[in-house]
Amino acid sequence: MAFEDLQEKITPNQPSREASPARGASVPQDAAIPSERMSLREWQASQKIDRDAQVKITKLSHMRYQHPDLAEITTFLRDFGMSVAQKAEGKRWFKGYGTDQYVYYAQEGEKRFLGGAFEVESYAELEKATRIPGASAIQDLSDAPGGGHMVTIIDPGNFPINLLYGQTPKPAGPMPSILQTNYEVQKPRVATFQRFSPGPAAVHKLGHYGLCVTNFPEQLAFYTGYFNLVPTDFLYVDDGEAGKKDVAAFLHIDVGPAYTDHHTFFMSSNPTAHVHHCSFEVHDFDSQNLGHEWLAKKGYKSVWGVGRHILGSQLFDYWWDTSGNMVEHYADGDLVNEETPVGWGEAGHESLAVWGPECPKWFLD
Numbered sequence: 001m002a003f004e005d006l007q008e009k010i011t012p013n014q015p016s017r018e019a020s021p022a023r024g025a026s027v028p029q030d031a032a033i034p035s036e037r038m039s040l041r042e043w044q045a046s047q048k049i050d051r052d053a054q055v056k057i058t059k060l061s062h063m064r065y066q067h068p069d070l071a072e073i074t075t076f077l078r079d080f081g082m083s084v085a086q087k088a089e090g091k092r093w094f095k096g097y098g099t100d101q102y103v104y105y106a107q108e109g110e111k112r113f114l115g116g117a118f119e120v121e122s123y124a125e126l127e128k129a130t131r132i133p134g135a136s137a138i139q140d141l142s143d144a145p146g147g148g149h150m151v152t153i154i155d156p157g158n159f160p161i162n163l164l165y166g167q168t169p170k171p172a173g174p175m176p177s178i179l180q181t182n183y184e185v186q187k188p189r190v191a192t193f194q195r196f197s198p199g200p201a202a203v204h205k206l207g208h209y210g211l212c213v214t215n216f217p218e219q220l221a222f223y224t225g226y227f228n229l230v231p232t233d234f235l236y237v238d239d240g241e242a243g244k245k246d247v248a249a250f251l252h253i254d255v256g257p258a259y260t261d262h263h264t265f266f267m268s269s270n271p272t273a274h275v276h277h278c279s280f281e282v283h284d285f286d287s288q289n290l291g292h293e294w295l296a297k298k299g300y301k302s303v304w305g306v307g308r309h310i311l312g313s314q315l316f317d318y319w320w321d322t323s324g325n326m327v328e329h330y331a332d333g334d335l336v337n338e339e340t341p342v343g344w345g346e347a348g349h350e351s352l353a354v355w356g357p358e359c360p361k362w363f364l365d
Contacts, residue, residue, distance in 0.1 A: 029336070029340055029341075033341055034345050036343065036344040036345075037342060037343045037344065038341060039341055039342070040231075040254070040338055040339075040340065040342055041338070043230075043231065043342045047224065047225075049225055051228070051254075054226060055120060055125050055128050055129045055132070055163065055227050056120060056121045056122075056125050056228050057119065057228060057229070057253055058119050058120065058253070058255070059118065059119050059264075060117075060118055060206050060208065060209075060264045060265075061100060061118060062100065062102050062103045062104055062116075062117045063115075063117070063209060064104075064105045064106075064114035064116070064117060064160075064162060065105070065106055065112070065113060065323070065325060066106070066107050066109045066111065067106050067107075067108065067109075067323045068108070068109070068111055069108075069322065070092060070107075072322045072323075073092075073106055073322055073323060074092055074094075074106070075322075076300065077104060077106075079300070080203070080280075081096070081201045081202045081280070081282065082095060082096060082103065082203050083095055085101060085102045085145045086102075086144070086145045088143065090107055090108040090109075091106070092105070092107075093144060093145050095145070095170070096173075096202070096203035096205055096206075096280070097173035097175070097176070097202055097203070098172055098173075098204045098205040099170055099171070100169070100170070101144070101145040101146030101167055101168070101169065102144070103203060103205060103206045103280065104206070105144070111323050111324065113159070113160070113275045114160055115159060115160030115162050116161060116162065116206075116209045116265070117150070117162035117163070118161070118164065118227075118253075119163075119164050119165065119167070120163050120164070121165075123149070123166065125163075125165065126149060126165045129153065129163045130151055134154040135153045136151055136153070137151075138150070138151055139152070141166075141167070144167075145170070146167040146168045146169070146170065147166060147168060148165060148166035148167035149164070149165055150164050150165075151163045155219065155223070156215065156218050156222050157213045157214065157215065157218075157273050158273070159211055159273070159275070175283055176201075176202045176283045176287050177283060177284070177286065177287065196290060198293065200295075201282040201283075201287045201290060201291020201292070201294070201329050202283065202287065202291075203282060203329075204280070206278065206281075207261055207264070207280060207281045207330055207333065208261065208263050208264045208266060208278070209276075209277065209278035209279065210266030210267065210268070210275070210276040210277055211267045211268075211273070211274075211276060212268055212269075212275075212364075212365075213267050213268070213269060214269075214270065214271065216246065216249075216267065216268075216269040217246075220249055220267065223251065223265065228253060229252070229253060229254070229265055230251060230252060230253075230342075231249050231250065231342045232262050232263055232311075232343070233249070233263075233311050233342070233343045233344070234248065234249050234250075234342065234345070235247055235249075235268075235344075235345055235346065235351065236346060238346070244344075247268060247269040248268035248347060248364075249266070249268075250262065250263035250311055250312065251263055251265045251266070252264050252336055254338060255337070256338050257337055258337060259336065260335065261312075261333055261334075261336075262312040262313070262314075262333055262334040262335065262336050263312055270364075270365065276326065277318060277325075277326035278326075278327055278328070279314075279316075279328035279329070280327070280328065280329060280330070281331065281333070282329050282330070282331050285315055287331070288315055288317060288329050288330075288331050291317075292306055292329075300319055300320070300321075300322075301319065301320045302317070302319055303318035303320060304316070304318045304356070304357060305317025305329075305356060306356060307357060308356060309352060310354050311345070311351070311352075312333050312334050313332065313333060313334045314330040314333040315331045315332050316328055316330050316353075316356070317329050349363065349364070
């Protein structure tokens with residue numbers, strides 16, 4: 001009996017229920033962004049944001065954490081794909097293969113989040129930042145790789161944010177791999193073979209970090225008012241009679257017509273304030289999966305992944321570091337600019353990934 005006949009016998013007079021094949025496409029932003037949208041400049045005008053008064057940041061530079069065991073976190077970060085750029089008593093700077101002198105700073109002490117660090121476009125912008133409530137004086141970073149100066153600001157939720165200027169970039173290192181891919185029709189890879197070596201997924205740069213905040217509107221107004229951080233996407237919940245309420249935002253750096261990562265900073269509403277995770281870019285899907293296997297074999301604890309996000313489109317895998325902080329690898333993220341509309345979508349675990357392991361129920365807690 002043919003398969004088609006067997007199927008008809010089991011489910012007589014019913015149409016075939018064969019599943020549609022999985023499909024993927026790189027679609028233009030107008031097709032991908034939800035129908036509920038607003039132009040970026042229109043959104044800024046609705047919030048009465050003075051763009052000329054903002055401190056102009058240009059990129060995300062590095063993360064800063066305090067760890068109880070510096071030797072232990074050094075081993076983890078090496079296994080995660082970083083290398084030590086410089087050592088000092090009670091301090092470590094870790095680099096990737098990009099042009100940033102370091103992508104992670106760690107100092108010894110009780111577990112503590114010391115904030116993300118953004119580069120600003122001039123020393124004058126650093127001076128402007130000192131006038132923001134909760135800002136420090138300008139600090140000298142001559143002991144750090146590449147030097148420079150930094151201002152630390154405490155935001156309304158008591159989280160630090162660091163602003164950096166004057167660091168000398170380093171030469172970029174080699175990419176971990178350069179691959180050609182053969183598809184079912186186009187097969188450019190002829191008489192060459194794909195070969196890999198196991199090891200950590202080498203980190204290129206810091207891509208973004210995220211906070212869980214107790215006063216979402218206040219935090220959003222702080223970051224989008226004082227800095228040129230702008231929303232790419234909002235997630236909302238519908239409270240019925242109270243209407244829709246924004247509970248999460250993916251923010252990118254507004255650099256006008258130039259393209260930048262889909263999000264550099266993320267925040268979500270939560271009953272308890274804490275850092276959620278920080279995320280580092282790796283080269284490609286193979287590098288990411290090799291790194292995932294490497295960390296698993298070393299006995300580190302996976303949080304979620306490997307999978308692919310919907311908003312931002314990144315391939316992701318999340319891990320707990322040895323101090324209990326969440327860190328992420330990602331590859332193949334979206335790029336946006338000032339022409340990308342602000343989009344709104346409904347919040348929920350099902351909105352986080354298009355494929356991958358089931359999202360932990362506590363992931364956004």
